[in-house]
Amino acid sequence: MIRTETRVRDESRGVLGVGLGLGLLAEVAVHGPAFGIGVPIVISSVLAAGWWVRRRGRMLDPLDAWLPVGALVLAMLVAVRADPSLAVLDLALAMALVGASLAAMSGLAVTRRSAAVVATMAVWGLGAALLGAATAIRLIRPDRESLSRSVPAWVGPVGRGLIIGLPLAMTFVILFASADPIFRDGIADLLGFRLDLGDLPGRVWFMLSAAWLLAGAISIAATGIPDAEGSSVGAAASVGLVVHRSLGLAEALVILAAIDVVVGGFVVLQIGYLFGGLDTLQAAGIPYAQYARRGFFELVAAACLASGIVVVLEGTIANRTRLYLAAVATLIALTAVVLVSAALRLGLYQGAYGWTELRLYVFAAIVTMAIGLGIMLGLVLVHQSRWLPHALAVLGIVSIVGLNVLSPAAFVAARNIERVIDPSLVPPDGHSGLDAAYLAVLPDDAIPVLVDALVRLPDREADDVLSILRARRHALESDDAFRSPFSWNLGRERARSALSTVP
Numbered sequence: 001m002i003r004t005e006t007r008v009r010d011e012s013r014g015v016l017g018v019g020l021g022l023g024l025l026a027e028v029a030v031h032g033p034a035f036g037i038g039v040p041i042v043i044s045s046v047l048a049a050g051w052w053v054r055r056r057g058r059m060l061d062p063l064d065a066w067l068p069v070g071a072l073v074l075a076m077l078v079a080v081r082a083d084p085s086l087a088v089l090d091l092a093l094a095m096a097l098v099g100a101s102l103a104a105m106s107g108l109a110v111t112r113r114s115a116a117v118v119a120t121m122a123v124w125g126l127g128a129a130l131l132g133a134a135t136a137i138r139l140i141r142p143d144r145e146s147l148s149r150s151v152p153a154w155v156g157p158v159g160r161g162l163i164i165g166l167p168l169a170m171t172f173v174i175l176f177a178s179a180d181p182i183f184r185d186g187i188a189d190l191l192g193f194r195l196d197l198g199d200l201p202g203r204v205w206f207m208l209s210a211a212w213l214l215a216g217a218i219s220i221a222a223t224g225i226p227d228a229e230g231s232s233v234g235a236a237a238s239v240g241l242v243v244h245r246s247l248g249l250a251e252a253l254v255i256l257a258a259i260d261v262v263v264g265g266f267v268v269l270q271i272g273y274l275f276g277g278l279d280t281l282q283a284a285g286i287p288y289a290q291y292a293r294r295g296f297f298e299l300v301a302a303a304c305l306a307s308g309i310v311v312v313l314e315g316t317i318a319n320r321t322r323l324y325l326a327a328v329a330t331l332i333a334l335t336a337v338v339l340v341s342a343a344l345r346l347g348l349y350q351g352a353y354g355w356t357e358l359r360l361y362v363f364a365a366i367v368t369m370a371i372g373l374g375i376m377l378g379l380v381l382v383h384q385s386r387w388l389p390h391a392l393a394v395l396g397i398v399s400i401v402g403l404n405v406l407s408p409a410a411f412v413a414a415r416n417i418e419r420v421i422d423p424s425l426v427p428p429d430g431h432s433g434l435d436a437a438y439l440a441v442l443p444d445d446a447i448p449v450l451v452d453a454l455v456r457l458p459d460r461e462a463d464d465v466l467s468i469l470r471a472r473r474h475a476l477e478s479d480d481a482f483r484s485p486f487s488w489n490l491g492r493e494r495a496r497s498a499l500s501t502v503p
Contacts, residue, residue, distance in 0.1 A: 015222055018049045019215025026214070027207040036079050043075035043094055046214060050102040050221035058107025058224075067104055067111070071097035099126075102217060106224035161254025167208060168309065169258040174205060175302040176266045179295025183269050249319045256327035259309065263302075263334040270341045296349065299342035300362055303369055306335040310376060311392075314385040325380065332377045339370050352430035354419055355412045356438065361403075368399040407491075413439060413446035417453045420461055436464040440471070447472060447495035451502060466502065473499040 025045055029038030047068050074094035103121055104110045113121070177184035272278045273291070310328055317324065343366050350359055375391045416439070419425050419432055426432040434457075439450065450465050457465060476496060 015053050015215055015219050018053060018218060020211045022046060022049060022214040022218075023207045023209075023211025026210040027203060031203065031206045031210075039078040039091060039094075040072065040075035043071055043098060046098055046218065047071065047101060049214075050098075050105050050218045053218055054105040054221040055107055055224060060104055060107075061109040061112065063111040064101070064104035064109065067097050067101040070094075071101055099217065099220070102220040103224075105221040108224055157248050157250030158254055161251035162258070164251065165255035165258035168255065168305070169262045171205065171208070171305065172259060172262040172266075172302055175298045175305075176262070179298035179302075180266070180269065181291065182273050183266055186265075186269065249317070249321060249324060252313055252317050252324055253327060255309070255313070256324070256331055259306065260327060260330050260334065263306065263331065263338065267334050267337045267341075270337065274341055274344065294345065294349075296342040296345040296362065299338050299345070300365055300369075303335050303339050303342065303366075306331055306338070307369060307372065307376065310380070311388060314380060314388060320383070328380055329377060332373050332380075336370065336373050339366055339373070342366055351427050354431070354435065355415045357408045357412055357442070360408050360412060364399060364403055368395060371395060407445050409443045409445040410449050413442055413449040413453075417449065417457070420458070421453075421456055434461045434464060436461075436468060439465065440468045443491070444472070444476075444489075444495035445491045448498040451498040454502075469499060469502045473502065 022042070022045060026042050029042050071094045074090045074097065077090045078094075100110050108121070110121070173187060177187055310331060313328065343363070346359060346363055346366065350363075372392055372395055375395065376388060379385050379388050379391065416435065420434045423432045439446070447469065450469060454462050454465060454469075472495070476492070476499070
């Protein structure tokens with residue numbers, strides 16, 4: 001028994017090491033270079049790694065031999081055809097076959113399974129990839145008897161918590177340093193040297209993310225899919241998914257403490273400089289307007305990451321104590337402040353330069369996450385976090401329906417037209433001109449708004465909009481893609497109707 005557990009831990013360490021190597025390879029081969037030979041190199045390396053860490057004593061089903069071959073052929077096609085759209089399709093299918101190949105390498109019959117079981121296995125495999133290195137880290141945990149003989153009992157949980165928590169905390173440091181120069185300078189002063197990040201944050205983030213996902217993916221070959229083990233070959237019934245609550249309390253507290261410290265430090269700076277009016281020119285060498293109009297994308301990403309961490313912890317924690325709940329509530333509260341910072345920055349940026357669809361989507365994401373954080377906090381505190389995925393799914397659906405009702409293109413066009421007609425809506429240092437180039441690429445839902453605005457715009461801007469409308473009318477009349485009856489669209493028909501009134 002002890003020998004078996006030792007072997008499992010050794011194999012799990014191998015999964016972590018191979019995952020890190022694959023992440024580094026992916027960073028070199030596909031992050032930056034255009035699609036080419038790097039793609040089949042990475043795909044073949046992942047397959048080779050899966051074969052190397054596969055469960056011993058389990059044989060590949062002969063009917064599954066086509067899976068890795070198909071994955072390699074599709075990956076090679078990415079290097080043969082210089083068509084980005086085609087390459088995306090090839091790569092997506094190759095990655096799906098890689099996942100199936102890894103499951104087959106663990107000894108599970110994939111091709112023989114029913115569609116329902118394969119779909120369930122695919123969902124489980126995707127979850128394993130998203131859980132990433134945590135799957136292998138959990139298996140490294142030594143048994144309590146051997147641990148008590150060698151090291152203090154707290155060393156293992158704290159060490160595992162640091163393995164998970166420190167990379168996450170460093171991710172927040174990178175995001176916050178990219179978003180806020182004062183935070184970056186504070187970190188530089190704390191560490192004793194200046195941070196010249198350049199493209200390093202993106203490259204490190206890509207490498208760690210790839211390593212995390214790939215370690216989780218190849219762990220499928222090492223451990224198999226437990227929920228599919230008992231299903232009969234060709235079973236018609238779907239297999240239930242089981243969430244294993246195996247994360248220890250100590251690990252969770254260390255993870256939360258590491259992240260709370262970083263997010264809390266950032267929040268303190270926001271209170272002082274963004275909300276409190278301290279001198280940003282003296283602290284970072286830039287005026288407040290420039291300081292406050294940047295970083296909202298990074299802060300939204302940080303808030304998403306923090307929310308995801310809470311969801312994962314709630315799904316895996318084995319023992320929820322008051323201290324744990326306090327740490328989770330603290331992270332949720334600090335994340336709410338980060339969202340407020342992002343909203344304020346976005347509002348100032350939008351006030352200066354106007355709306356775009358991307359800025360509107362970011363604003364909608366901020367509002368949705370703010371509501372989600374409230375729901376999350378309530379469910380966690382009343383010990384009903386099992387409903388959290390359901391609530392967030394419903395919230396996501398409602399948000400998307402709301403955007404459809406709003407019509408982002410029409411909203412953006414109307415707001416930007418208003419800025420031209422009424423310059424008082426623009427702050428003194430903002431841009432009040434008409435961005436005709438951007439209006440020209442908005443979808444057809446914006447056309448009725450532009451037609452209605454013709455009589456209210458100044459002559460110069462009206463001429464620009466008129467040129468846009470005439471060009472769009474010509475495109476709708478001449479493009480074969482819009483002539484098929486199957487291309488009918490209400491928004492496009494409304495655009496046609498409005499354009500028929502344009503001289």
